[in-house]
Amino acid sequence: MEATSLKTKTPASRKSRGWDKFFPRCRRLLPLILALVVLIGVWNLLTTGLRLLPLPYFPGPREILYELWRDRGLLGLSTVYSLRLLAIGYLVGTLGGLAAGILMGWFKWGEYWLQPLLRFIGPVPAPAWIPLAMTLFPNSFLASIFLLGLSSWFPVTILTWSGIAGVNKSYLEVARTLGAGDRVLLLRVAIPAALPSIFVGLFMGLGLSFATLVVAEMLGVKAGLGWYIQWAQGWAEYDKVYGALIIMALLFSTLLSVIFRCRDRILAWQRGLIKW
Amino acid sequence: MADAKGCLSLQRITKVFPNGSGQTIPVLQDINLEIRAGGFISFLGPSGCGKSTLLRLMAGLETATGGVIYVDGEAVQGPHYSRGLVFQDPNLFPWLTVEGNLVFGPRARGNELEKGILEYFLELTGLTEFRRAFPHQLSGGMAQRAALARALINRPVVLLLDEPLGALDAFTRMQMQDELYRIWRAQQITVVLVTHDIDEAIYLSERVVVFTPRPARIKSILDIPLSYPRSRENPDFFLLRNEILKLLNLSRPEEEGEFVYAI
Ligand SMILES: Nc1ncnc2c1ncn2[C@@H]1O[C@H](COP(=O)(O)OP(=O)(O)OP(=O)(O)O)[C@@H](O)[C@H]1O
Numbered sequence: 001m002e003a004t005s006l007k008t009k010t011p012a013s014r015k016s017r018g019w020d021k022f023f024p025r026c027r028r029l030l031p032l033i034l035a036l037v038v039l040i041g042v043w044n045l046l047t048t049g050l051r052l053l054p055l056p057y058f059p060g061p062r063e064i065l066y067e068l069w070r071d072r073g074l075l076g077l078s079t080v081y082s083l084r085l086l087a088i089g090y091l092v093g094t095l096g097g098l099a100a101g102i103l104m105g106w107f108k109w110g111e112y113w114l115q116p117l118l119r120f121i122g123p124v125p126a127p128a129w130i131p132l133a134m135t136l137f138p139n140s141f142l143a144s145i146f147l148l149g150l151s152s153w154f155p156v157t158i159l160t161w162s163g164i165a166g167v168n169k170s171y172l173e174v175a176r177t178l179g180a181g182d183r184v185l186l187l188r189v190a191i192p193a194a195l196p197s198i199f200v201g202l203f204m205g206l207g208l209s210f211a212t213l214v215v216a217e218m219l220g221v222k223a224g225l226g227w228y229i230q231w232a233q234g235w236a237e238y239d240k241v242y243g244a245l246i247i248m249a250l251l252f253s254t255l256l257s258v259i260f261r262c263r264d265r266i267l268a269w270q271r272g273l274i275k276w
Numbered sequence: 277m278a279d280a281k282g283c284l285s286l287q288r289i290t291k292v293f294p295n296g297s298g299q300t301i302p303v304l305q306d307i308n309l310e311i312r313a314g315g316f317i318s319f320l321g322p323s324g325c326g327k328s329t330l331l332r333l334m335a336g337l338e339t340a341t342g343g344v345i346y347v348d349g350e351a352v353q354g355p356h357y358s359r360g361l362v363f364q365d366p367n368l369f370p371w372l373t374v375e376g377n378l379v380f381g382p383r384a385r386g387n388e389l390e391k392g393i394l395e396y397f398l399e400l401t402g403l404t405e406f407r408r409a410f411p412h413q414l415s416g417g418m419a420q421r422a423a424l425a426r427a428l429i430n431r432p433v434v435l436l437l438d439e440p441l442g443a444l445d446a447f448t449r450m451q452m453q454d455e456l457y458r459i460w461r462a463q464q465i466t467v468v469l470v471t472h473d474i475d476e477a478i479y480l481s482e483r484v485v486v487f488t489p490r491p492a493r494i495k496s497i498l499d500i501p502l503s504y505p506r507s508r509e510n511p512d513f514f515l516l517r518n519e520i521l522k523l524l525n526l527s528r529p530e531e532e533g534e535f536v537y538a539i
């Protein structure tokens with residue numbers, strides 16, 4: 001009797017292994033999901049149900065979803081434009097920041113010449129350069145890339161610089177006794193050792209890029225999610241504004257978690273997880 | 277032993293550091309020392325006297341204020357992989373696995389790794405199972421063995437050890453001393469060991485150099501006339517030990533008869 005029941009149990013439990021993993025996760029998230037449902041319910045009640053909130057400004061959840069669907073063409077296009085600008089600007093700023101940070105952290109002359117520039121220009125919020133950027137660059141697209149690049153350049157430079165300048169001297173000495181030349185010292189010791197710090201710079205740079213992106217789109221570029229929000233607000237179509245906000249929130253948080261994932265993979269050596 | 281390499285010759289070495297307030301502090305004063313190829317020599321001396329500084333000079337990480345260090349007749353002019361250095365802190369590169377740390381030297385110089393050499397040194401230091409582990413996953417003793425292997429894989433002729441076992445517990449320490457002995461015998465290299473452990477110096481080395489307090493001068497060089505492999509229970513140990521303690525002014529005053537008690 002017992003033997004048969006064991007036999008029948010084994011395949012079933014093997015099958016449900018994935019579910020076993022999934023289930024605790026669901027249970028952990030259950031309160032949050034419930035809270036979200038309640039929140040949407042209350043919102044729906046306040047707006048569509050009881051009409052307690054002034055209308056063009058506070059549409060109900062259903063209107064927003066409807067607008068999201070109805071205007072999907074323009075919203076999708078705006079998202080693509082935003083992403084394109086963000087990607088190019090962030091890439092330019094990050095590469096510039098890495099280059100400047102490495103020069104400053106590794107070479108005396110790099111620090112001497114770049115530090116004043118960094119101190120002087122860095123703290124100025126990138127949107128403050130909008131008037132200058134608009135006159136310096138032939139079109140608003142290039143101007144925005146400049147602004148986005150500037151805003152990510154600053155934190156990436158600072159943290160790459162401090163990361164490389166602060167590399168444990170013993171690592172460099174050990175590497176030299178192992179026969180490493182200057183190039184190896186920089187590429188295979190200083191930069192890997194500075195990676196944790198560099199990643200902090202990448203996060204901060206991305207955050208600042210988001211802010212600059214939206215400001216730039218609202219002020220100059222005639223495309224993108226920032227522009228869409230501005231434009232919808234002009235027509236008092238607040239359901240569209242909220243729709244775009246939701247997309248923006250999803251987009252930006254996804255991008256941030258992509259960097260988090262990259263960091264976790266690249267800096268796997270940092271995690272003090274297993275002790276043999 | 278005709279072509280034995282790793283003979284060291286220190287000639288009139290002095291070293292002076294600026295102390296930050298415009299003055300200079302002499303750290304090493306007129307150090308003359310000959311170390312035979314394939315020898316094992318230990319440095320003992322009060323803390324802060326300049327032992328590490330001397331070792332760093334031999335490694336080429338610092339330049340002497342005066343004097344020259346010759347290795348096989350050639351003056352030291354900077355770090356070279358033929359002179360391996362291991363610190364008290366293993367200083368493994370935390371972003372590389374044990375294996376990555378070991379092959380760092382050969383790769384850094386753009387050398388092809390000799391076939392089987394990685395496996396040989398992993399085996400020699402008992403790290404074969406942990407070749408893919410990251411440094412934070414190793415115990416203190418394992419990390420120090422990995423640091424040793426990382427230096428040895430470059431086939432150095434001189435191995436400079438700065439209190440390599442200082443951070444280990446007494447038990448692991450003794451095991452590692454045996455391993456050091458084994459490695460020294462197997463690799464036929466010259467070993468210079470800085471240590472605070474008098475027993476360790478006696479157990480391992482052919483000669484023990486005792487330094488004065490800063491500025492370090494050679495106070496005495498003791499031959500350890502015990503044959504290898506040595507036993508820690510050898511009664512001669514205690515005689516040598518007392519002699520060194522006396523040189524370091526660490527033996528009890530009553531024994532030295534330095535104190536006269538007034539009645
Ligand atoms: N880079 C430096 N600049 C200035 N002074 C230094 C420097 N390196 C070492 N010193 C000084 O030289 C002296 C000797 O230092 P060293 O590290 O060689 O001593 P040590 O004998 O190894 O001591 P310990 O046994 O405690 O390790 C110390 O007084 C130290 O302050």
Ligand SMILES: [Mg+2]
Binds near residue numbers: 327329438
């Ligand atoms: Mg020291």
